[in-house]
Amino acid sequence: MKIDFTGRQVLVTGSTNGIGFAVAKGFLEAGANVILNGRSATSIDNAMQRLGALAGKARGFAGDLSDEGACAQLLAQYPDVDVLINNLGIFNPQDFFDTPDSEWQRFFDVNVMSGVRLSRAYAPGMVTRGWGRIVFISSESALNIPSDMIHYGFSKTAQLAVSRGLAKRLAGTGVTVNAVLPGPTLSEGVAEMLRPEVERTGESLEKVAADFVNTHRSTSIIQRAARVEEVANMVIYVSSEQASATTGAALRVDGGVVDSLV
Structure with a gap:
């Protein structure tokens, strides 16, 4: 199987790390033109440097896409995309009784409404062209609501509702809509969360992450944190021409954390 995105325009929100x-990076390696998004020009510049030669096919947009005005600016600059990856998201453990209304709203705006607005704006053009892909990056926490961050789980479940409903709304158009559900993944954010334990124990980050998974996600079958590239592989595939019969799906890259047959 050769996945090729040559000539396709791809937007990945929250894509500087x-x-x-x-x-x-995976889309660029597959030949796509990619729009990177981060909150600041500095984060975009740093990401471009990390991409090296691949940066030649990448462009950037600096802005907080949880804000309606920033979304409007993005659309003015890049009015059409073939593939939209709604990856922008935040997480933060906080007890239910200590989580104020403002934090619930912030998680909803970042994790849900950014994807809603962009999907609403870009899907009509995809329909007109008869081809498009929309992917929401949800989480296994959408199915296993974590007791220490219920507000986060709520926002990720909402993404599943939006992606499934939008897939049905776009039935027969050639545009697919899916959700990808990572489990514990060794991203920069998780690495920062685990850093105090790494410093305390002197163990490698991978070992500390595996211990965290086995303690807090004991149903994990792979018994370790996934690599970001392993999640990206699923996103690239479901966005490809080869995945044309997959839509309305919640695709788990959770290492088997969700203890379910389906």
Whole structure:
């Protein structure tokens, strides 16, 4: 199987590090023209430097896409894309009784509404052209709501509702809509969360991450954190021509954390 995105325009939100960066890099390696997104010009510049020669086919947009005005600016600059990866997201453990309304709203705006707005804006052009891909990066926490960050799980479940409903709304158009559900993944954000334990124990980051998974996600079958590239591989595939019969799906890259047959 040869996956080729030559000539395709791809937008990956929140793509200056972590899963988003790995996804953007994977698309570039497959021949796509990719729009990177980060909150600042500095983050875009740093990502471009990390891409090396691949940066020649990448462009950037600096802005917080949880904000409606920033989305409007993005659309004015890049009015059409063939593939939209709604990756922008935040997470933060916080007890339910200590989580104020403002934090619930912030998680909803970043994790859900950014994807809603961009999908609403870009899908009509995909329909007109008869081809398009929209992917929401959700989480296994959408199915296994974590007790220490219920607000996060809620936002990820909402993404599943949007992606499934939008897939049905776009039935027969040639545009597919899917969600990808990573499990514990060794992104920069997770590495930073685990850094105190790495410093305390002197163990490698990978070992500390594996211990975290086995303690807090004991149903994991791979018994380790996934690499960002492993998540990106699923995103690239489901966005490809070869995945044309896959839509309305919630595709798990969770290492078997969700203890379910389907």
